[in-house]
Amino acid sequence: MALMGSLLERLAARLEPMEVLDTHTHLVGDRLGAADFWELAHYFWLFRELQAAGYPAHAEELPVEARAEAFIEAHRASRHTMMNKALTVMLRDLYGIALTDDAASVLEADAVVRECSLKPGWAQQVADRTGVRRYVVNHPEHARFEGMREDALLLPRIDGRLSCWVNELLRSANRSATYERIAGELESLLSGYRKMGCPGIMTTLPGFEAATGKEYPLEGANRDELVAVMLHAICGTAYRHELLVQLFAGVERSWCSQPLPVNDPRRILKLAGLFDRYDSPFELVVASELNNLDVVQAAWTYPHVHTGGMWWFNFRTSTYKQVMQYRLEALPTLKSSLVASDSRCIEWTYGKIWLVKRALTEFLAERVAAGWLEEAEAAAVAHDWLYASAARRYGVEEKRF
Template identity: 55%
Template sequence: MNHTSIHDEIMGLEVIDTHTHLIGDKLCAVDFWEIADYFWFNRELQTAGYPADADTLPEKDRIVAFLHAYRSSRNTMMNIAFTAIMKDLYNIDITDESSIRQADEAVRKNSTTLGWAQNVADRLNIRRFVVNRPEHAVFEGMKYNALLFPRIDSWLPGLITDIHMSSNRQETLDQAKQTIYDHLQSYEDMGCRGIMTTLPHYEAAAHTDHELSDDSKSDEIMMMLLHEVCRGLEKRGMFLQLFLGVERRWGNTSAAPVNDALRIVRLYGLFESYSIPFELVVASEINNLDVVQAAWNFANVHVGGMWWYNFRASTYMQSMQYRLEAIAPIKSSLIVSDARCIEWTYGKLVVVKRLLAKFLDEQIRSGWIDREQALNLAADWLYGSAAKRYGVLE
């Protein structure tokens, strides 16, 4: 069976995008620059000399600077995705100033075209999208609203700080537990199947029985509250999606991927103690193996998509190999677009589907799996695993 046939099959498979920053009444990019200035693409353009303040330049100068950086970074992942957006969605090759102005006109026109967002999603059969803010969940002009998993890092760090700074820590802890209960109850009342959070660096381990004292450190308090969160989720039949591996403690503005070899095992105490599903999404390369090991060890642990610095062909191929060898496909979801407009969901997902087709074609050729197994695996990685966990298949 040749590569093209597997490629075509995978391009048609259904997808759930498990993490986006889409806003329901602003799904489409309003102009060319909203697509071109996407954070990750902009970072790669800057490696080719694109000014960090390009948006303040006169338009003609901005176009000249963009074209130079675009041509000089054609090898990068986001450039490839951006090129696919322009070519596939608008039938435009970015070559000169005229093509950029043509693209800008096309993006502006389609942003106000009824059904454009759904059209973009349908091109790759993206069925559902996940958001983390209630006000973003109503998707105007789409077949379905977003799946809403509220992110608790909007209030959890504040509770930790309150306890740490309190002159009466036990009383403040009791108040924090009530706050957690109230939040989780409100999410259940909204019909949410789960919640998500990022976590900062921590050295405390979840299997340790932390007792609150005047000497308790912030990360120990965080572990106490995470246990409380998990207890509340277990009572409600909800899941916890953990985003890990990005730290901001090494500079004033920049985030960094940190390959902490103990990051995942420090959470084993949560996985052992609570029957809720845990979905682990990581942004650091070494932790791609650690989350697969956790999913192998614990029936309630699932591996999520490739986040932040993991969105590269090399890490995708390596992570897919880990997953293929160790865990059933229903335990693994592959897609995290992190997109801020519907066009970038297309650009990033078309690249991932291409990589998946290449990976599976190689596995078939090597005799590791057959074509039917490959397509079943791809269907779960792209859709089935998340759909089951999120209740979409019920």
């Protein structure tokens, strides 16, 4: 036990300052930091855990003292959950504060967060503490990071366009003509992104029952088959413009009022026709736990397919460690990225990346202790998974390790 503790400490000391490339965020360049405590407390993932512990769904409508009381009760009841732990570390490391079982500590924390939000250079300080060298955003208007040394990398999301194009084809009386017009729009759009210097594009994927390895005639094709048709149009155009395609899958919203993970055993198989035809880079990001091995198998089969960060319901330390094992056994480390924080304020990138580095340290320590890796090899794995793999795919300058 003492030896494992020493190993954990040594690896933690190596991983904590390591650079990170955060491959998916919702950061907005002119308001990067949280304006108050409640922007931290009501972050979607923590909010879900608090609600499960009794926190009101519309807590923002309560008087602030009542909201603080409700928060502290839910916080106390869920203090063992993962996002609660991340909040505790975030408050401690970034703000030097700790919540107690007294609601007054929430109000005190709010005052500290508000004060820090006004400090010049606060966002850059948080990024430096986190080790993040670059962030990725998906909207051009969000990419200019005020007060930061570098702007965000832009991978424009086109899922809204994908849905519209499929609907247009579905309704069209002349699908061939409509497709030609859409193809022109797509060419202009992706050509413009290439000229802007974007390394690639991003889209979420709806659930669909069609195979991209089959040819579907436009006339008579159903909605799912038209999704496959448009995915070919998108990936073919991206290939011509040497753009990476980042595909997000595994969350579906059509079954009920809430987004839920769907472990479709053929989800990645349906995409294999794209990987066969276009050898430009693909990055696969999934939110459904049972598809994690499928993603690794696709990356093992196709040299130009890469595994991305953990998204939505996959962001749990238990899932991370399982996925790390899959990837370590099968893939060169430059084929995998770990971090997709999905954060909406820069402080939460700290909390979520702390969780990733903690899980990664524990996983690598176990591999070293079992004799599968040397310590130096473990550190090199971490460097590639946290930064170098994504940096190479996105054309970012790589730091020598």
